[in-house]
Amino acid sequence: MESQKYNYAIVRSFVVWSVVWGLVAVLVGVIVSFQMIDPDLNFPPYLTFGRLRPIHTNAGIYGWGVGVIFATFFYIVQRLCKVPLWSDKLAKFQLWFFNATIIASAVTLLMGYTTSKEYHEMEWPIDLMIIILWVAFAINIIMTIFKRKEEQMYISLWYMMAAIIGVAILFVTNSAAVPVSLFKSYSAYAGTNDANVHWWFGHNAVAMALTAPPLAMFYYFLPKSTGVPIYSHRLSIVAFWSLIFMYLWTGAHHLLWTPVPDWIQTLAMAFSVMLIAPSWGSVFNGYLSMNGQWHQMRENYLVKFLILGITFYGLQTLQGPMQAIRTFSAFIHYTDWVPAHIHMGTMGWVSMIAFASIYFLLPRIYGREVYSIPLANLQFWLILIGQLIWSISLWVAGVLQAGMWNAMNPDGSLTYTFMETMVEMYPYWWARAFGGLVYMLGLIIFIYNLYMTITKGKTTTAQTAVAEGRA
Amino acid sequence: MWEKKPVLLLVMATVAILVGTIITMVLPFAWVNTEADRIEGVKPYTALQQEGRDIYIREGCNNCHSQTVRPLVSDVLRYGEYSKSGEFVYDRPFLWGSKRTGPDIARLGGKYPDAWHYKHMESPRSMVPKSNMPDYGWLSENQLDPQMIRRKMETLGFPYTDAEIKAIEGKNEMDAIVAYMQKLGSDIPWRESTKTEIVGDLVNPYAGVDHGTMEPWEELYQQNCAACHGTHMEGEIGPELVGEDYDDEILFQIIYTGIEDNGMPSFSSLGTDKVWKLVNFIRSYRQGENH
Numbered sequence A: 001m002e003s004q005k006y007n008y009a010i011v012r013s014f015v016v017w018s019v020v021w022g023l024v025a026v027l028v029g030v031i032v033s034f035q036m037i038d039p040d041l042n043f044p045p046y047l048t049f050g051r052l053r054p055i056h057t058n059a060g061i062y063g064w065g066v067g068v069i070f071a072t073f074f075y076i077v078q079r080l081c082k083v084p085l086w087s088d089k090l091a092k093f094q095l096w097f098f099n100a101t102i103i104a105s106a107v108t109l110l111m112g113y114t115t116s117k118e119y120h121e122m123e124w125p126i127d128l129m130i131i132i133l134w135v136a137f138a139i140n141i142i143m144t145i146f147k148r149k150e151e152q153m154y155i156s157l158w159y160m161m162a163a164i165i166g167v168a169i170l171f172v173t174n175s176a177a178v179p180v181s182l183f184k185s186y187s188a189y190a191g192t193n194d195a196n197v198h199w200w201f202g203h204n205a206v207a208m209a210l211t212a213p214p215l216a217m218f219y220y221f222l223p224k225s226t227g228v229p230i231y232s233h234r235l236s237i238v239a240f241w242s243l244i245f246m247y248l249w250t251g252a253h254h255l256l257w258t259p260v261p262d263w264i265q266t267l268a269m270a271f272s273v274m275l276i277a278p279s280w281g282s283v284f285n286g287y288l289s290m291n292g293q294w295h296q297m298r299e300n301y302l303v304k305f306l307i308l309g310i311t312f313y314g315l316q317t318l319q320g321p322m323q324a325i326r327t328f329s330a331f332i333h334y335t336d337w338v339p340a341h342i343h344m345g346t347m348g349w350v351s352m353i354a355f356a357s358i359y360f361l362l363p364r365i366y367g368r369e370v371y372s373i374p375l376a377n378l379q380f381w382l383i384l385i386g387q388l389i390w391s392i393s394l395w396v397a398g399v400l401q402a403g404m405w406n407a408m409n410p411d412g413s414l415t416y417t418f419m420e421t422m423v424e425m426y427p428y429w430w431a432r433a434f435g436g437l438v439y440m441l442g443l444i445i446f447i448y449n450l451y452m453t454i455t456k457g458k459t460t461t462a463q464t465a466v467a468e469g470r471a
Numbered sequence B: 001m002w003e004k005k006p007v008l009l010l011v012m013a014t015v016a017i018l019v020g021t022i023i024t025m026v027l028p029f030a031w032v033n034t035e036a037d038r039i040e041g042v043k044p045y046t047a048l049q050q051e052g053r054d055i056y057i058r059e060g061c062n063n064c065h066s067q068t069v070r071p072l073v074s075d076v077l078r079y080g081e082y083s084k085s086g087e088f089v090y091d092r093p094f095l096w097g098s099k100r101t102g103p104d105i106a107r108l109g110g111k112y113p114d115a116w117h118y119k120h121m122e123s124p125r126s127m128v129p130k131s132n133m134p135d136y137g138w139l140s141e142n143q144l145d146p147q148m149i150r151r152k153m154e155t156l157g158f159p160y161t162d163a164e165i166k167a168i169e170g171k172n173e174m175d176a177i178v179a180y181m182q183k184l185g186s187d188i189p190w191r192e193s194t195k196t197e198i199v200g201d202l203v204n205p206y207a208g209v210d211h212g213t214m215e216p217w218e219e220l221y222q223q224n225c226a227a228c229h230g231t232h233m234e235g236e237i238g239p240e241l242v243g244e245d246y247d248d249e250i251l252f253q254i255i256y257t258g259i260e261d262n263g264m265p266s267f268s269s270l271g272t273d274k275v276w277k278l279v280n281f282i283r284s285y286r287q288g289e290n291h
Helices: A009-037 A049-081 A088-111 A124-146 A155-175 A191-210 A212-226 A233-249 A251-255 A262-274 A276-288 A301-323 A326-332 A337-366 A373-406 A418-456 A462-469 B006-030 B047-058 B073-079 B114-122 B137-141 B146-156 B162-168 B173-183 B211-224 B248-257 B272-290
Strands: A177-181 A184-187
Touching: A009 A049, A009 A088, A009 A337, A009 A418, A049 A088, A049 A124, A049 A155, A049 A191, A049 A212, A049 A337, A088 A124, A124 A155, A124 A177, A124 B006, A155 A191, A155 A212, A155 A233, A155 B006, A177 B146, A184 B146, A191 A212, A191 A233, A191 A251, A191 A337, A191 B006, A212 A233, A212 A276, A212 A301, A212 A337, A233 A262, A233 A276, A233 B006, A251 A262, A251 B006, A262 A276, A262 A301, A262 B006, A276 A301, A301 A326, A301 A337, A301 A373, A326 A373, A337 A373, A337 A418, A373 A418, A373 B073, B047 B146, B047 B162, B047 B173, B114 B137, B114 B173, B137 B173, B146 B162, B211 B272, B248 B272
Parallel strands: none
Antiparallel strands: A177 A184
């Protein structure tokens, strides 16, 4: 059987390590959420909110997010190209270099070596490590595609290739800096230029790392899980090209009302609203693929994760453009609304898709049935409820604080001092921390289920694994 | 066709990605940070300020504090003159931030005296009771490294003198970060230009109200004044308030517009009503003591 040549060992390793870093990200997230409520939980110099928060975000993006991308893409690319990975050795190097990079990031961030640029805080030596990592990954994926046996490239491969190019351009450009020492550098750009470059990176890192790759997974794992093809190939073509074209114009919606030139802000606002179309193109394509299959929402837990995931993607891509409009941004920006938005994307959309993908992979890469589907269902509800508590409490908090910031007395003075508005946040921050705990419980159950599958799961017959897994 | 040709797909994707990139990210370099948005008076950071800025970055202060005042009524009233592009030409990296867990500090420079900052960094809650900012008193235990700072100034191409570097010896990280706080947003003379001129007669709307009515106003005092003037008006960073006797109008002027030269901030953002309440509370407190 051809499938025996496929390199599943590397997929197994990346699954395990991405989950490890995912747990770190969530755990640190829970810790910083309590630090916001009680400042006595800061232990300087290393364990303060200011140093831990970047570890939370970067472990989430680079450890969990990118780790899952590596795991799933190595699987998908072999199946869709019907050839084994181009280089097993390069993949092995990538695995250990990936872990070394994440550990080095966490340690240096704890030490206070940071560029301060959100979602790109690591200093220049780590930037170099990330670039090496990405190049190794890109070569392996692209070379595998070059020597594929299936002429037609499926949708997932388009998103993969766009993500590979996009992340490379974004990351390298935003890394440009002049080093003073091994762990201190100054940005190559200054002030307003630096802000504009950075948020062009920041928003498109979301596009190229946290949108295109999960879409690649969704387009692959949804039909695989339901057994019916994607509704419209044409719609996926239109959605793909318009998505990767439009995203790059929108970075400045993070900088509305700042000194960045107005015309850039206006373009960002317009393109953000236009982005609803390609985003919802994929959402509709997902929903319509479920025609006649909606009963699977009850019967197939994978479908539940995937459809909820794409639903949060749909909500995310409606809320995002709304926030990108000047008037709404004026009200809501800088409040807790914004982290609530981000967490719907990361905890709802990206992670739901990632969990479904990993559950789908387990029998195929380990040859064992998933240990417990009831536990998978329990996890589903915990992460769903945890995320909703998290986001809804901070949406309310954001609207409340924005309202108080803007409240005026009849004589034109402000009604509230800053502190009067901040103290109102405490109950919502408690609710958020609780939501985070519920989510973490879901994650721990996932890890337990994963561990039990690997060690005690019933062996699948080779036949079914291959038949089901056929691309 | 492109669905069967990976090179073509890669090229097309690159082009699609580069169009928006070039127009909204590369092109602006032609206008931003050029003569067009230059502001006279904006100076590079001094060695001590730059070191303070690097400590601000190291501690991740930008995770909770933004540094851009938007041209919006509530932002300008709360924080001061809105931020202009030319004010940031020496900022590498930019530190505008994206979240205001704490207040924006783009215009913090010159708002409070140094002593306020030292005390607030040491123990934020001693100044702002329900603040969730961590304590940063430990910064004063770390001595600065003048040679490293010299290297940073060289790298940045900022002017400095040997005397300036020498003066850093014996200073600690707290000194540096306070120096940075005091530089923030103060390169343009915005305080003078936005100063509130009170015209016409000031009439105390609460003249003659009894002590019972004033009791709830103590909270205003404790929130806004006590950090510097003491919970019993005994004075600390600011002068003692018991015993001084300005009349209503002068006290109102002082609180409303501030006294720039000695570190008394303006409280005009509280609005006239609250300032009058403070005037009456402070004066009656004093009288209460005398009784």
